[in-house]
Amino acid sequence: MYSSSTDLGLTTECIHALAGLVFAGLVCHLVFNRLEPRTILQFVCLLALVPLLLSRLLVPHTSGILNALVLTFAVYWISLVSSVVLYRVSPLHPLAKYSGPLLCKVSKIWFSAIAMKGKQHVYYLQLHERYGDVVRIGPNELSFRDVDAIFPMMGSRGMPKGPWWDGRVLNSHAVRPLLALRDPEEHARRRRAWNRAFSRSSLVEYKVLVDARITQLLEALEKRSTGEVTDLSKWIGWLTLDIMNDVMFSTGGHAMASQGQDPDDVDRLIIESQPLALLMGHLPWLGKLHLWLPWAGHSLRAFRKYAADRVIERKTRGTQRQDVFSHLIDEAGIESTPPSINQIISDGALAIIAGAETTSTTLCNIIWFILQSPKTYQRLQPEIDDPDAKTSQIGMPYLNAVINEALRLFPAVLSGSQRAPLVGSGGQMVGPHFVPEGTSAVVHTYSLHRDPRYFSPFPDHFIPERWLPSEQQITLEPAIFGGSHEVIHNTAAFIPFSVGPSNCVGRSLAYQEMQLVLCGLFEKFDLRFQDGFEVDSWERDMLDYFVVQRGRLPVLLTARSG
Missing domain, CATH: 1.10.10 (Arc Repressor Mutant, subunit A)
Structure with missing residues (x-):
């Protein structure tokens, strides 16, 4: 043929x-x-x-x-x-009308490669400055820098968590932690126990534990206040890790006592596990491949084993003191169906990372800002030294302003949390923008907080006075607030702990810890940077792997007389 x-x-x-x-x-x-x-x-x-x-x-x-x-x-x-x-x-794609880098439209691999350098929060900001309020950061993903997108996306009728969590928390796990739940009904059911665990009455119980750990920190630092340089980044990280072990399990934290020689090496495991977890979040299909490669992600697996061991130890030991674990395991018998041990293990790992790392990083940011701003230090010290301020109904307005301003510039989670329209919904309106089903979206906190439309003047500068009443602003900073500058302070755009049903359940505990630690440190010591310390290196060394990694904070402490 x-x-x-x-x-x-x-x-x-x-x-x-x-x-x-x-x-x-x-x-x-x-x-x-x-x-x-x-x-x-x-x-x-x-x-x-x-x-x-x-x-x-x-x-x-x-x-x-x-x-x-x-x-x-x-x-x-x-x-x-x-x-x-x-x-x-092509114009046929549902997100064709949104601008963004060509390589981001083609594949999420490009964005992931940048994220692995630890500077994704800066890249987000650069994209928004170039392309506007809505940027296409992936083939099927959008980033918003718009206050009007917050509640449609994260409010009571907003979107559940996006597929980012499918990669970060593997589907093979029988039970996901609360933070990673994508089913709104399941999230609401599980959230009830967390709400009880961080109620106002529970915080009173935990304060005894927090005070004891802060006393331990101050005593350890007092021994180093004779001219020895102290890396406060490490010490505060150990402090918050010990506090979360106490609050979660009543006892078991020994990071400060071991000074980095923790036999479980928890601090190192948390740090080493985050880059891989971030990569699997951006590329969820990598999560499945990770399961087939036992040698990959050793630190991530080791940390999950540590959390499981802590949960099992606490369950076996029991306790006379109310802790977070007692609420999560429903020792009071409030829920009709008791939680499984796998659920508690999953939530235990969440509490250790979310509670310890976000608070320690924010505390270090605050101290870094204070020490490079003598004017702020000078205004804060009398309020901390005033014994009536800590117990009055007015509280400590300047300290709270300092905390909020640090959280504005460096939110606890720099790049926010991904959301996606509910499966079967067809999509959801976010302001004037339609987000089709199958598309992910995020409100980028770092960019939002530095937008001059919401915080002016000088949105990139540390100015705690912007959180005070206008009369005090003009008195303290007449050149900024009493001159020709337009003053804008839109607190609706301030979301360092997220908002809505999935907001940070430990927000009140975090504020309590930060206030107590800062009062203890600045009441007991005079602090200054180590001679020769390059101040800008702190921000340069900050790495956004969802959980922020930070560099050294070398400080000289001198015990205050009286």
């Missing part, structure tokens, strides 16, 4: 076979687009098994099986990738 051929020497049958491979690649893209396969088995079938079977079409037209395999996979994958790229940058 005669087979026609082209000028390139390809037979008609070969051309038909190649066309079939191209068509198969396009169908594979359609499957990914519509069904969003996530499991390793699905990936293997679509990306490897299908072209492997189709390679039989080219065997008669090539010089061997190996050549047929290479050509088949090349044509299939090139067709698939080309179809994906062209669709994502």
Whole structure:
């Protein structure tokens, strides 16, 4: 039989076979687009098994099986990738009208590569400054810098958590922590125990534990107040880790006592586990691959084992004191269905990281701001030294202003938390913008807090006075607040602990800790940076891996007389 051929020497049958491979690649893209396969088995079938079977079409037209395999996979994958790229940058894509870098539209891999450098919060800010309030940061993801997006996205009728959490918290885990729940009803049910654990009456119980740990810190630092340089970043990190162990499990923290030689090495495990967790959040399919590679993510696995051991130890030991664990395990028998041990383990790991790391980083930020601003230090000290201020109804307004201003410039979670429209909803309006189902979105806190439309003048500067009444602002800073500058202070745009049903449940405990620690430190010691310390290195060394990693904070402490 005669087979026609082209000028390139390809037979008609070969051309038909190649066309079939191209068509198969396009169908594979359609499957990914519509069904969003996530499991390793699905990936293997679509990306490897299908072209492997189709390679039989080219065997008669090539010089061997190996050549047929290479050509088949090349044509299939090139067709698939080309179809994906062209669709994502085409006017047919649901997010086509939103601006953003071309590489971000093509793949989330580009954004992930930048995020792994630890400066994603800065990149978000740069994108918003270039492209505006809504930026396309991924093929199917938007970032908002708009106060009007907060409640539609995060309020009582907002969106649940997005697929970012599918990668960060693996689906293989029987129970997810509260922070990662994507089902609004399940989140509301689980949140009840957390609300009881951090109620006002519970905070009174925990204050005894917090005071004891702060006393331990001050006594340890007093021994170092004879000219020795102290890295407060480490000491405050150890302090908050011990506090969260006490608040969560009644006892068990020994980070300060071991001064970094913790036998469980929890501090190191938390630090080392976060970059991989961030990467798996941006690329959720990596979470499944991670399960198949036992050598990958050792620190992440080790930390989860540590949390499990702490939960089991506390459950076995019991306690006479009310702690967070007693609420989460429902020792009072309030819930109709008692929580499982896996649920408590998952939430225990959450409490250690979320409670310790966010508070310690914020405390270090506050101290860094105070020590580089003599005027702030001078105004804060009399309020801390006033014994009536700590017990009056007015409280400590300047200290609270300092805390809030530090949280504005460096929120506890710099880049916010991803959300997505509820599955089956079809999508959701966020202000004038429609976010279709299958799209993720985030309100970028770091960018929002530095927007001059919400905080002016000088939104990038540390000015605690902006949180005081206008009369005090003008008295203390007449050049800033009494001159020609337009003063804007929109607290609706201040969301350092998020808002709505998924806001930070430990917010009140965090504020209590920060107030007590700062009062203790500045009441007992005079503080200054180590000679030669490059002040700007603190911000330069700050790394955003969702959980912020920080550098050294070398300080000289001198005991205050009287």
